[in-house]
Amino acid sequence: MILLAIDTSAIASAALLRWHDGDAEAALLAQFATEDTKSHAEVLAPGIRALLDEQGLTGAHVDRIVVGVGPGPFTGLRSGIATARALAFAWDVPLGGLMSLDAVAWDVVASGSSVQTIRGPRSTPASGETDARPLAAPSSDFLVATDARRREVYWGRYTASGALLDGPHVAYPDALPPLPAYGAGAGIYGEKLAAAGAVVVPGFERAQPTAASLGLAAVERLARGQALLDTAPRYLRESDAQVPGPRKKAL
Amino acid sequence: MNQPLVLGIESSCDETGVGIVRGTTLLANTVSSSMDEHVRFGGVIPEIASRAHLDALVPALREALETAGVTLDEIDALAVTSGPGLAGALMVGVCGAKALSVATGKPLYAINHLVAHVGVGLLDGGVYGGRLPEDLGALLVSGGHTEILRVRNIASDVELLGSTIDDAAGEAYDKVARLLGLGYPGGPAIDGLAREGDPKAFRFPRGLTQPKYMGTAEVPGPHRYDWSFSGLKTAVARCVEQHEAAGKPVPVADIAASFQEAVVDVVTAKAVLACREQGIRNLLLGGGVAANSRLRELTASRCAEAGISLAVPSFSLCTDNGAMVAALAARVIMDGGAPSDLAFAPDSSLPVTTVSV
Ligand SMILES: [Zn+2]
Numbered sequence: 210m211i212l213l214a215i216d217t218s219a220i221a222s223a224a225l226l227r228w229h230d231g232d233a234e235a236a237l238l239a240q241f242a243t244e245d246t247k248s249h250a251e252v253l254a255p256g257i258r259a260l261l262d263e264q265g266l267t268g269a270h271v272d273r274i275v276v277g278v279g280p281g282p283f284t285g286l287r288s289g290i291a292t293a294r295a296l297a298f299a300w301d302v303p304l305g306g307l308m309s310l311d312a313v314a315w316d317v318v319a320s321g322s323s324v325q326t327i328r329g330p331r332s333t334p335a336s337g338e339t340d341a342r343p344l345a346a347p348s349s350d351f352l353v354a355t356d357a358r359r360r361e362v363y364w365g366r367y368t369a370s371g372a373l374l375d376g377p378h379v380a381y382p383d384a385l386p387p388l389p390a391y392g393a394g395a396g397i398y399g400e401k402l403a404a405a406g407a408v409v410v411p412g413f414e415r416a417q418p419t420a421a422s423l424g425l426a427a428v429e430r431l432a433r434g435q436a437l438l439d440t441a442p443r444y445l446r447e448s449d450a451q452v453p454g455p456r457k458k459a460l
Numbered sequence: 461m462n463q464p465l466v467l468g469i470e471s472s473c474d475e476t477g478v479g480i481v482r483g484t485t486l487l488a489n490t491v492s493s494s495m496d497e498h499v500r501f502g503g504v505i506p507e508i509a510s511r512a513h514l515d516a517l518v519p520a521l522r523e524a525l526e527t528a529g530v531t532l533d534e535i536d537a538l539a540v541t542s543g544p545g546l547a548g549a550l551m552v553g554v555c556g557a558k559a560l561s562v563a564t565g566k567p568l569y570a571i572n573h574l575v576a577h578v579g580v581g582l583l584d585g586g587v588y589g590g591r592l593p594e595d596l597g598a599l600l601v602s603g604g605h606t607e608i609l610r611v612r613n614i615a616s617d618v619e620l621l622g623s624t625i626d627d628a629a630g631e632a633y634d635k636v637a638r639l640l641g642l643g644y645p646g647g648p649a650i651d652g653l654a655r656e657g658d659p660k661a662f663r664f665p666r667g668l669t670q671p672k673y674m675g676t677a678e679v680p681g682p683h684r685y686d687w688s689f690s691g692l693k694t695a696v697a698r699c700v701e702q703h704e705a706a707g708k709p710v711p712v713a714d715i716a717a718s719f720q721e722a723v724v725d726v727v728t729a730k731a732v733l734a735c736r737e738q739g740i741r742n743l744l745l746g747g748g749v750a751a752n753s754r755l756r757e758l759t760a761s762r763c764a765e766a767g768i769s770l771a772v773p774s775f776s777l778c779t780d781n782g783a784m785v786a787a788l789a790a791r792v793i794m795d796g797g798a799p800s801d802l803a804f805a806p807d808s809s810l811p812v813t814t815v816s817v
Contacts, residue, residue, distance in 0.1 A: 248805075250551045254558030255802045261562075268563050283507060284548045287514050291555040298518045299532055299563030442514070448507030452500050453638070 210272040211238075213257070213296070214424030217289030218281030218309035219355050219393065221249040223257045224421035225264055226428065233432035238264050240421040246356075249288035257292070268300045275427040277309035277418055279443040280363035280377045281355070286442050294440060305437025307427050310365040310377055312418035313353040313392045315426040318371040320412075321347065347389050350374060352407060354385065354394030355418065362394035363445065371426075379445040382407075392416050464536040464793045467524070467560075468786025469517070471553030472545025472573045473604050474498060474509040476516035478524035479783025480535075481790050484590040486583050487528035489776060489783040492516040495645065502638045503631070504603065506546045513552035521556075524782070535566055537799070539789030542570035542817050543810030545604065550806035558802055567799030569789040570817035572810055573780075574600060575618050577746040578611055579788030580777040587744065587771035597621070597740035599731045601755065602747030602780075603630030603645070606687055606727065608734045609812055614788065615795040620812045621734045622685025625668070629723055630749045632689035636696050636719050640712050650716045651752050657717030664695050664718055666726035677737050685734040692722055724755045732762045744771045750778040792816050 212226045212235070222242035228235035241256045243249075261267065276293035279286045290306075297304035347369050354362040357379050364385055365376030382398035387406025395402055396414030403409070427437060463483030470477035474495055480488040494512030498504050525532060540557035543550055554570070561568040578598045584590040596611040606624040611617075627635070630647055637646025642653065667688030668674075675681030696719050703710045735743055745759055750772055763770040777783065797816055804817045 250555050250558075251803050251805045253555065254562050257559075258562045258802065284510065284551055287510060287548075287552055288555045291514055291517060291552050292559040294514075294518050295521075295556040295559035296563050298521060299560050442511075444511075448505055448511070450501050450505040450508060453502055 211266065211270050212424050212428065213271050213274045214276070214420040214427065215253070215257070215274070215289045215293050216277030216309055216312060216418050216420045216423050217249045217253065217285050218277045218279045219246055219285070219417040220244065220419070221253050221256070221285070221289070222420040223253065223260060224419070224424050225260050225266065226424040228428045231432055233429045235425055235428040237421050237425070240419070242419050246282070246285060249285045253288055253292050271300055271302055273302055274304045275307055275424060275437060276304065276440055277312065277420070277423050278306035278438060278440055279309055280357070280379060280445045281309060282358060283444055286444070290440055290442055304440060305427065306440040307423055307430070307437055308365065308373065308377060308443065309418040309423065310353040310355065310363065311373065311426045312422040313355070313416050314365070314367045314371045314373070315422045316416060317347060317351060317353070317391050317413065350388055352385055352388050352390040352395070354382070354390050354392045356394045356397055362398060364394065377443055377445060461536060461793055464790050465530060465534060466537050466539055466786040466790045466793065467535045468539040468571070468782040468784070468789055469553045469557045470541045470573070470576075470780055470782045470785050471513045471517070471549050472541045472543070473549060473780055474504045474512070475780040476513045476520050476553070477780060477782035477785070478520040479781055479786045480524050480528040480530065481583070481783060481786040483790055483794065484582050484584045484787070486783055486787070487530070488524040489781055490520045490524040490527060491776070491779070491781050492520050499644045502644050503634050506548055509546060510548040510552055513549055517552060517556045532560070532564055535564070537567045537569060537789060537793055539569040539571050539785045541573045541576065541785050542804060543573060543807035545573055545808060547806065547808040550808060554806045561802060568802065569792055569797070570800040570804050571785050571788050572812060572815050574605065574607060574609065574812050575614060575815045576784040576788045578609065578614055578744055579791065580746070580773045580784045581744050581771065582614070582787045582791055583777070583783070586777070587773050593742040595739055595741040596744065597735050597738070597742065598744045598746060599727070599759070600747040601629045601727060601745070601749035603634065603749070604628050605747065607812070608685055608731050610738055610740060615792045615797060615815060618812045618815055621738060622687070622730060624687045624689060625683065626688050626690040627693065629687070629689060629727060630747070632693055632723060633749070635693050639697055639700055640710070640716060642716070647749055647752055650720055651754065653713050654717040654720040654754065657711070657713030657715070659717040659721035661711065661714035662699055662718035664722040665691050666722055667691050669726060685730050687726060687730060689723065692719070720754055724752070724758050727755065728758045728762050731759070732766050732768065735768050736766055740768065742769050742771065744773070746773060746778050748779045751775050789816070
């Protein structure tokens, strides 16, 4: 079966995955992701069309859609959800949501297991080997943080096996618990996190939620018999609108 | 293509609209408004409007298709407002429309919102019976815009003759209604109360009417056909404050009537001037403020004096809606216009010279 995954909580990305019902393993067929966080409305639809074309697939082949529901900056987040909802309506396929931070958490846990196989559990990166991804698998609870702008981060706390324990929240970085922190939100505020006792994990300072990882996380979740979320965006912030106070009377 | 079946999506302000037309025949016009959510703020809050669009879009699509009695598969083309409008609000409709295009393989036309207001004139049984007249102009007055356009060819040749340089007329109504404690939206509240007041009680300023802005027909000033409403709003505020400072009751009805007269007078005077000088013989009045009784009345009488024929579409086609987007796209298609590249971006300040992107 074919899963289309979409996430626009930070960068814009989409992915096609093949999986079998009840199986936690999925094959990533194709994916695209932008570098920037501002062109979602332009690139997302053409990107999805290109993925389908490239795989020789049409809408009739897509069995399910999963979309990242944030947290993320409002307008960008909505582009993915609006796209996913319209696609699901047109194709008449089931649509579910997943917390976008779960995509990074999935990467964290997955990178740990692959590094362990290759290098053994205690390996550390050789000095100067900046491109090599170091051992990243957490042995404790860990944090995923993305950029919430306005000097804040969106964050969640996960168990070492990647289950969400607490969150998502939006907060100043110095308010986070003292745990290993992964994701672009951690990378931007490394010093503030360090001051709070959290440790920014090398190799993940620029990590963003991607649709590919979101899709893999969704398949794993479905295989465990867990439902996906609805697609209501997790904005975590009110609109900035202020109810105007009473007008000052001239006296 | 002859009589294409077109689905149009509109999300530039606080109305989520989905309309379906077959050529020049209107089949469905579904509109969902978030207006109630803006009441306590006294004006449209872009982020609240955008959130509402996201939740209203698919239900509106479903309802419009059901009303029209057609399926998405049967649609020949899709259309969407790509600007001008609120950036975050436009984004929702644009993403939804692009997704439908990817899902169905149907071409998508990105349409100019302002020109689409004139597009309702294309509909059968509408003001022009499916065929726009020659020498056409459009006066658009709403909470988001105030413009006078010349329409030589609605699919390809539209010119902006004048516009507001600050607030839209409807926005001025909202701000003054708030000053007077009349609630939101301000248009209907002021229009109603103005009937009980004296429009000559106060002489409020008509913005950009001094000779230095107007110039002459031969040598036009920099704002001959433009409007400004911010000074008017300030004058009303000062008037209210003066009454309060003097310990006198604020003559709310007289202020409402005098404010409305100032807006309507300057809007119609400049619109009719533009028509006369630019050879426009037919004027279409559109936008939500077209529902204002005094604006309709004064536009009608001044047009009649000037020998200009005035057309005012039904209210549901004056306010923002998806049918106007579909109607304009259908015309663009029938004229052989090319669909938009799916990579287009919404443009909050799309100029009227760009009818379709
Ligand atoms: Zn409008």
